[in-house]
Amino acid sequence: MAENVKLRRWPKIPVYVCEDHHEVLPHIYRAIGSRHLPFTGTVLVHFDAHPDLLLPDILADDCYNKEILFETISIGDWILPAVYAGHLSAIIWYKMDWASQIHAGSYTLGVGRHKTSGKLRTTLAEDYFLSELLYSPHEDLDNVHTIPLVVVSFSSNSELDLVPSTKRARIENDKNDSPNEKAIKLLDGAQHWILDIDLDFFSTANPFCDPFTEEQFTFLKHLYHFNNNSNGSEKEKQQTQDNHGIKLDSLKESWIKNKIGIEHPRARNLEELVNKQCISTNKIHLCGLMSDLPHHISSEQEITDTIKQTQKWIGQLPHQPVMVTIARSTDDGYTPGDQVGFIQKHVLDMLNNVFDNQLDVNQCYLDI
Incomplete structure (x- = not known):
């Protein structure tokens, strides 16, 4: 053409x-x-x-x-x-x-x-x-x-x-x-x-690390970290991706239902930010998703x-x-x-x- x-x-x-x-x-x-x-x-x-x-x-x-x-x-x-x-x-x-x-x-x-x-x-x-x-x-x-x-x-x-x-x-x-x-x-x-x-x-x-202390953001990054456990096969890659999707959905639900501190005790200080309305549940989930960006x-x-x-x-x-x-x-x-x-x-x-x-x-x- x-x-x-x-x-x-x-x-x-x-x-x-x-x-x-x-x-x-x-x-x-x-x-x-x-x-x-x-x-x-x-x-x-x-x-x-x-x-x-x-x-x-x-x-x-x-x-x-x-x-x-x-x-x-x-x-x-x-x-x-x-x-x-x-x-x-x-x-x-x-x-x-x-x-x-x-x-x-x-x-x-x-x-x-x-x-x-x-x-x-x-x-x-x-x-x-x-x-x-x-x-x-x-x-x-x-x-x-x-x-x-x-x-x-x-x-x-x-x-x-x-x-x-x-x-x-x-x-x-x-x-x-x-x-x-x-x-x-x-x-x-x-x-x-x-x-x-x-x-x-x-x-x-x-910019997604701004609302947090260094310790808080480090743990948020840990929560959302992607773990690739696949052995290289197409099936394993797909399963690893699907498992990560389930993990992200679960984290989002935990923020919404105020259960993150129960499931992850080290996240209680993050949960306090939500409870004090310093940050919304949607925003903290978004910050978690973006926590691996370079700084x-x-x-x-x-x-x-x-x-x-x-x-x-x-x-x-x-x-x-x-x-x-x-x-x-x-x-x-x-x-x-x-x-x-x-x-x-x-x-x-x-x-x-x-x-x-x-x-x-x-x-x-x-x-x-």
Whole structure:
């Protein structure tokens, strides 16, 4: 379809700076509609403290209805609908070493329509998906779209290895390639890619720990921890996921019925927060579900060092992205409010340096 359509080029690289991360997806879809991006075959390079690879609670067929899709997606589930719709051919997630939702490595990610529910599900049985009850075996899905997912981790105080051009000339993947080498090779073979940056990549908070003391939040995290006891078989993976779903339902019911302190004596001080109306039962359950999110407030030096590493990484690539999308993520509490201005300015300065000031920056948020 789109492979036979001549694509257009912008005179400068458009940069869309949004507040919430899912607000970048309409800009990507408009680029597809205006024939600046192909209908299929685009690689997404995602710098973020979070994978954003959850699945929205919609029918799979609604991924083809932009009005329903854009009204339903949220900050954590905006990417995979574009995989199911066929637009993205690979995802590369660059994360700091303190973000551990998916371990560094190379994966095969399938997204399809569940034959019974009609909902989106994934074939990747990593803890990130199992703990969110989003995994289904391939045979339970229709219309599965399969793409490579590469997860690359680096630290602000150590250099991310650059990939020599002599090694990159070997397009075929070597089993000894590091995740970063696999990512660079993917991009070397890609004609079209999107550079996507969440400012919380450089410094992130977990806003769901705010109502609690450190001791309280540590135990809440323990209560909601996902235990993967499967032996690797499809049946065991499904059973582990189902057991976790039962556990979450039980915890929610215990909060509602004021039984959590009886069933878990160490949770009595948490129960007191509910009884004193410091926090609602729904909110404390939500905080428990979100307790595994990363929390790392970086110093200005860490932020500056990470931006320099990011610049080196982008600078080694053979061709420019078609577009750049940026999420501030400060209204939802992930990028610290007292750091977002500093991070945004230095990220835009870095991008201007890499791309010789050939950027068309669009502010797509209200600056209050």
